Structure formats: C-alpha cells, structure tokens
Amino acid sequence: MATLWYLVRRVAQAVLVIFLVTIVVFALLHALPGGPARGILGAQATAQQIATFNHEQGLDKPVVAQYFYYLRTLLHGDLGTSYTLNEPVSTLIVQRLPKTLVLTVLSAVLGLLLAIPLGMWQAVRRNKPFDYAITTLSFVAYATPVYFFGLILVLVFSQALRWFPSQAPQGDTLGQVLANPAGLVLPVVAGAASMVAVFSRYMRSATLENLAEDYVRTARAGGAGQRAILWRHVFRNSLTPVVAMLGYYIPVLFGGALVVEQLFNYPGMGLLFWSAAQSSDYPVLLGCVLVISVATVIGTLLADIAQRIIDPRVVAGKS
Incomplete structure (x- = not known):
C-alpha cells in the first residue's frame, strides 16, 4: 500500500510540474521584446501587420483565455508552425526526437558502463596511484567543454587515424541513421565523456560509504571474498544514489x-534547436524547450521508480 501511495504521489507531482512548465513556456512566448508578434514578424513589421497577426493567432484576447487556448492546442499535439x-512543430519534433533519444541513450549507457566499474575500482584502491589517476582524468574530462572534446575526437580519430x-x-528516418553505426561512434563518445567523469565520482563515494557499513564487516567475518562482497552486496546498494542522479x-x-x-x-532535436535559434524561429524553440522539460520530468519520475525498485526503503524515507 505504501508503494502504491508513493507512486500515485510521484505521478501527481510530475503532472503538476508539467502544468507549471506549460505556464513558463507560455510566459516566455509573451516575454519576447515587443510581444510575440514583434518577436516573430521582426522589427520592421508595421502596426497593421502586428494587429493582423495578433488577431489571427488570438493574441488580442485576454491572457487567461490565451493560455487556456494554448493548453488546449498542446493537449491536441499542436505546438504551432515553424515560420522558417x-x-x-510537432511533425519536426516527431522526426527528430527519436534520433536524439538514440544518441542520448547510447551516450548514457556507454557512460554508465564505464563509470560504474571505474568508481567501484577507485573505491577499492582508495588513495592509490590508480585512484589519483582516474580522479585527475575525471576532473579534466568534466572541465573540458563538450565542443572542444568533440573537436579533439574529430582531429585524432577522423582526420589523423581515419577510423571513423x-x-x-x-537521413530523415531513424533507420537511415542506424544503418551507419560507424558514424555514431564519435558523437556517442563525445556525449558520454562528461557522464563518465561525473558518475564515476558518485559511484566511488557510494561504494566507499557502503564498504564502511556493518553488513560488509559481517560478510567478511563470514568468509566472503572481496569480489563477492562487491558484486553481491555493495554493488546494488551503491546504485541507489547513481540511479537517483540519473534522472536529474x-x-x-x-x-x-x-x-x-x-x-x-547529426539530424536530431539539438540541431533543430540550433537552426531555430539562428533564424529566431520561436515556435520551434519553445516547442523544443517544452518537450525537453517534459522529458526531464518523466525521466526524474522513472529514476525515482527505479530507485524504489532497487531500494524499497526509499518509500519510508520519502513518505
């Protein structure tokens, strides 16, 4: 019963946050210099053009009525139309979002597959040369801008070695993108670098905390080996904070x-957002912001549920 109540409460919180996100996006649209019409039509638009645009888009109605109309269009999947x-906008996002999800998921999986064992290995070899070396590399990777790290990858593995x-x-479809896996290697590695740096530190700290717990001393007293203690006991308990941070x-x-x-x-949402920013295509920009915000809320919700599955004590701690 406690688990069910926890899930209902978290879903209700997620719905509330998404509702607040729609308010923020709506406010951003109306915060454009000179209003939405001026921001979209440009500084050279005449008063007549602005008035006509406001009437066609319903922007001459009260703000509350505009918001509920905007909310109703969102519920019907209408995010507006790209002016360039x-x-x-919904069609553009549906075309681009799966490609971005593939890139981010692959980057996250690669990052976790490297970060989790590295963090545990650092904890076991705490304050030894290996720990210092990985810590130094993690700080360097975290401090290096993604753009600069990507350029290094291109110069080394594409220009010099010609591996990728x-x-x-x-391609317009996800199948066309997946048909060339070699082209995904460098983007995925570039996206995973900072994640390895961050999550290896989280995993190291969590592993150190669990290695100091009583159950580890009890397992050692019972004759369990280091490998068994790490992977049968410490590993699962150390994942809890890592999974929680993954959503955020x-x-x-x-x-x-x-x-x-x-x-x-790469023809995903990131490139779509970048192109829209260059051309001041506000409907596309706000549509991308809304989708990414909703994805963040849903991701946080899923991370909380996964955390609950890994450690049922989460319910007691958050009730």
Missing part, C-alpha cells in the same frame, strides 16, 4: 546533445 520551415567519419549519419542528469544529456549534434551535423 513552414511545417508543424567526422560527420554523423544522415537528463537536462545535461540533452544540453550536450545540442552541442554534439551541431558539431557532427
């Missing part, structure tokens, strides 16, 4: 994807 591409192409796979790291993944997609010309 002349296509529905410098441009990501192209989603905005960072999407932010990194924006840079990575622009650098490698």
Whole structure:
C-alpha cells in the first residue's frame, strides 16, 4: 500500500510540474521584446501587420483565455508552425526526437558502463596511484567543454587515424541513421565523456560509504571474498544514489546533445534547436524547450521508480 501511495504521489507531482512548465513556456512566448508578434514578424513589421497577426493567432484576447487556448492546442499535439520551415512543430519534433533519444541513450549507457566499474575500482584502491589517476582524468574530462572534446575526437580519430567519419549519419528516418553505426561512434563518445567523469565520482563515494557499513564487516567475518562482497552486496546498494542522479542528469544529456549534434551535423532535436535559434524561429524553440522539460520530468519520475525498485526503503524515507 505504501508503494502504491508513493507512486500515485510521484505521478501527481510530475503532472503538476508539467502544468507549471506549460505556464513558463507560455510566459516566455509573451516575454519576447515587443510581444510575440514583434518577436516573430521582426522589427520592421508595421502596426497593421502586428494587429493582423495578433488577431489571427488570438493574441488580442485576454491572457487567461490565451493560455487556456494554448493548453488546449498542446493537449491536441499542436505546438504551432515553424515560420522558417513552414511545417508543424510537432511533425519536426516527431522526426527528430527519436534520433536524439538514440544518441542520448547510447551516450548514457556507454557512460554508465564505464563509470560504474571505474568508481567501484577507485573505491577499492582508495588513495592509490590508480585512484589519483582516474580522479585527475575525471576532473579534466568534466572541465573540458563538450565542443572542444568533440573537436579533439574529430582531429585524432577522423582526420589523423581515419577510423571513423567526422560527420554523423544522415537521413530523415531513424533507420537511415542506424544503418551507419560507424558514424555514431564519435558523437556517442563525445556525449558520454562528461557522464563518465561525473558518475564515476558518485559511484566511488557510494561504494566507499557502503564498504564502511556493518553488513560488509559481517560478510567478511563470514568468509566472503572481496569480489563477492562487491558484486553481491555493495554493488546494488551503491546504485541507489547513481540511479537517483540519473534522472536529474537528463537536462545535461540533452544540453550536450545540442552541442554534439551541431558539431557532427547529426539530424536530431539539438540541431533543430540550433537552426531555430539562428533564424529566431520561436515556435520551434519553445516547442523544443517544452518537450525537453517534459522529458526531464518523466525521466526524474522513472529514476525515482527505479530507485524504489532497487531500494524499497526509499518509500519510508520519502513518505
């Protein structure tokens, strides 16, 4: 019963946050200099053009009525129309979002597969040369901008060694992108670098905390070996804070994807957002912000549920 109540409460909180996100996005649209019409039509628009635009878009109605109309259109999947591409924003996002999800998921999986064993290994070899070396590399990787790290990857593995192409796979469909896995290697590695640096530190700290717990001393007293203690006992308990942080790291993944997609010309949402920013295509910009915000809320919710599955004591701590 406690678990069910916890899940209901978390879902209700997620719905409330998404509702607040729609308010923020709506406010951003109306915060454009000179209003939405001036921001979209440009500084050279005449008063008549602005009045006509406001009437066509319903912007001459009271703000509350505008918001509920905006909310109703969102519920019907209408995010507006791109002023540069002349296509529905929802169509553009549906085309680009799966590609960005593939890039971010692959980056996250690679990052975790490297960060988790590295963090545990550092904890076991605490204050030894290996621990100092990985810590130094982690700080360097975390401090290095994604764009600069991606350029290094291109110069070394594409220009010098010619192992991988410098441009990501192209195509309108996800199948066309996945048909060229070699082109995904450098973008995925660039997206995973900072994640390895961050999550290896979390895993190291969590492992050190668990190694000092009574159950570890009891297992050692019972004759359990180091490997058995690490993977049967410490590993699962150390994952709890890592899984919790994974949900909050989603905005960072999407932010990194924006840079990575622009650098490698990857046809995802990041490149769409970048192009829209260059042309002041506000409907596309706000649509991307809304989708990424909702994805962050959903990701945080899923991380909390996964944390609950890994450690049922989470319910008691958050009730």
